[in-house]
Amino acid sequence: MGQPVQNQPMPDSPTTNHPELTxxxxxxxxxxxxxxxxxxxxxxxxxxxxxxxxxxxxxxxxxxxxxxxxxxxxxxxxxxxxxxxxxxxxxxxxxxxxxxxxxxxxxxxxxxxxxxxAGALMQLLEERKKKLAAEGLFDQAHKKPIPYMPRTIGVITSPTGAVIRDILHRIRERFPVRVIVWPALVQGEQAASQVTAGIRGFNAMTGADRPDVLIVARGGGSIEDLWPFNEEVVVRAAFESEIPLISAVGHETDTTLIDYVSDRRAPTPTGAAEIAVPVRTELMLGIEESGQRLKRALTRALSRSRDKLAAARLPRPESLLQSKRQRLDFASASLPRAALALTQRARLKLSRLQLSPATLKAEIRGQRQRLRDTAVRARPALMRLIDQKKAALTSEGKLLETLSYQATLKRGYVIVRDTGGQLVRNAAQAQTLDTLRVTFADGDITAAPFEGETPPPAPKPKPAPRRKGEQGNLF
CATH class of the missing domain: 2.40.50.140 (Nucleic acid-binding proteins)
Known part of the structure; x- marks a missing residue:
């Protein structure tokens, strides 16, 4: 029997000791x-x-x-x-x-x-400065004058810092005026938007609350601390401000873009207050000094006039009247002789006229003859004028006769009136009347209105009576 076959790992399934991860x-x-x-x-x-x-x-x-x-x-x-x-x-x-x-x-x-x-920020600042300068935001032509004696001052700054206290103190000791504070952050990300809102908010005011001059202020600091006043939105808001604006950002050596666009730059916030208002005591001293100078000038002018009058050496009043009195005496003495001479000349002229009744009658006869001659010469012209007037009058009379209502009546028309003499203009009005007055061209008759559609036939004339013994007409 052969040996049993053992399970061997597949060659394409390598073994690993690392756990599987999702x-x-x-x-x-x-x-x-x-x-x-x-x-x-x-x-x-x-x-x-x-x-x-x-x-x-x-x-x-x-x-x-x-x-x-x-x-x-x-x-x-x-x-x-x-x-x-x-x-x-x-x-x-x-x-x-x-x-x-x-x-x-x-x-x-x-x-x-x-x-x-600071190099990176300065580079960014320089690029932004060139951009805004190319647009003309820093031109002197856009600068507005600061009012000499403002009634209200608007301050845009932090309400809790030392800056606002310094500004209020300096204004109070120089020339006390009304001050309106617009609270705004002067450092951080929100500072630029709040300062911009303050500038535009003051410009949007109307009436007595609108400030005459604005101050944008904050204390010194690093370039990072002052950076909100280099923001483009702040610079453009300051440029668009219709109210004159004083910038007082940082110390005298600190420079931000708002300083270039503002109407006046102050080295410090305290300096901004000094620019905004004059010194009241100095004004009072100046007024007093001007008054004294005016008095001295009037005194000198009066003295010069007095000296000039004395140098003229005017005569005394008595000497001015002496010559007038003498002329009056001479005139009084010569007046009777002049009146007598005038009377004699008048008598001589009257005697030369040689007035007498015969002379007057001759003068009257002459005037009558001249009047007759004038009447004879004027008679033809007068007759021609009378003839012209007669012809014109005749023409007007013919025209009046043509246009008169009598001429219309002669053509077959009539005038209908009521018993009171008022015109009757339509049939409806005539139906309401009992009697009508009808005017023809040759006279008036009295008539009554007929209510039917056709008038009744006229009565036939009665035949003439036959005479006794006369035969009638068979036809």
């Missing part, structure tokens, strides 16, 4: 391994795609020239950023590595992020 188990193992070994990493790279979701989370690509790292930052960390993440900006991110099992991808969950040194 895909989910392998993904979970990889996730634990990566999160354990890379629970705290710091990565430097350039931001590629940057997306802020509606939830507030940020999704970005952190890359260099050879690799790309998907990066996530949750909303709480995004709100604490001091700058706005933009594509092309080099940053340093700190966080932990994890995996996303659904896509077999690893990613970085960043807890902090900052620009990779």
């Amino acid at each position: 895909v989910s188990e392998l993904a979970a193992s990889l996730k634990r391994t990566i999160e354990t070994n890379y629970d705290q990493v710091t990565v430097r790279g350039e931001l590629g795609r940057v997306t802020i979701a509606k939830s507030g989370h940020m999704y970005a690509d952190l890359k260099d020239d050879k690799a790309v790292l998907n990066t996530i930052m949750w909303r709480g960390q995004v709100d604490r950023l001091t700058f706005r993440p933009e594509e092309g900006l080099e940053v340093v991110a700190t966080g932990r590595l994890s995996t996303y099992e659904g896509r077999s991808a690893y990613q970085m969950i960043a807890s902090t992020m900052r620009p990779a040194g």
Whole structure:
């Protein structure tokens, strides 16, 4: 008998000591391994795609020239950023590595992020500055003058910082005016939007509440702290402001883009208050000094006038009247002689006329003759005028006769009136009357309306009576 055949492993089924894992188990193992070994990493790279979701989370690509790292930052960390993440900006991110099992991808969950040194931010700032300058936002032609004595000042800053206290204190000691504070964050991710809302909100006001000048202020800090005032939305809001705007961001050595577009830049927030209002005591001293100068000028003018009057050496009033009195005396003395001479000349002229009744009668005869001559010459013209008027009157009379109602009556028409003399214009009105007055061309008759459709036949004339002995007509 032969030996029994033992079972041998198949050559295409190799043996292995590794346990079998599901895909989910392998993904979970990889996730634990990566999160354990890379629970705290710091990565430097350039931001590629940057997306802020509606939830507030940020999704970005952190890359260099050879690799790309998907990066996530949750909303709480995004709100604490001091700058706005933009594509092309080099940053340093700190966080932990994890995996996303659904896509077999690893990613970085960043807890902090900052620009990779001031050089990157300065480069971004310079590029943005060139862009806005090319659009003309920094031109001097757009600068508005700051009012000398504003009634209301609008301040956009943090309501709890030292900046607003310094501004209020300086305004109070220089020239107390009304101040309206628009609370806004001056640092962090939400600062740019709140400052923009403050500028546009003040410009939207109307009436007495609308400020005459705006101050945008915050204290000093690093370039990251001041970055909200380099944001494009803030710069454009300041450019579009109809109210003059003073920028007071940081210290004197700090410069942001809002400083270039504002109507006036102040070195400090306190300096902004000094620009906004004058010194009240200095104004009062200036008014008093101007009053004194005016008094001195009036005194000098009065003194010069007095000296000029004295130099003119005007005569005394008595000497001015002496010559007038003398002329009056001469005129009084010559007046009787002049009146006598005038009377004599009038008498001489009257005697030369030689008036007498005969002279008057001759003058009357002459005037009568001239009047007769004038009447003789005017008679033909007067007769021609009378003839013309007669002809015109005759023509008008014929026209009146043609157009009169009597001419119409002669053509067979009649006028129907009631007993009161009022016109009857239709049959319905005539049916209501008992008696009618009918006017013909040759006179009036009285008639009564007939209610039937046809009038009754006229009565036949009675034959003439025959005379006694006369035979009638057989035919």
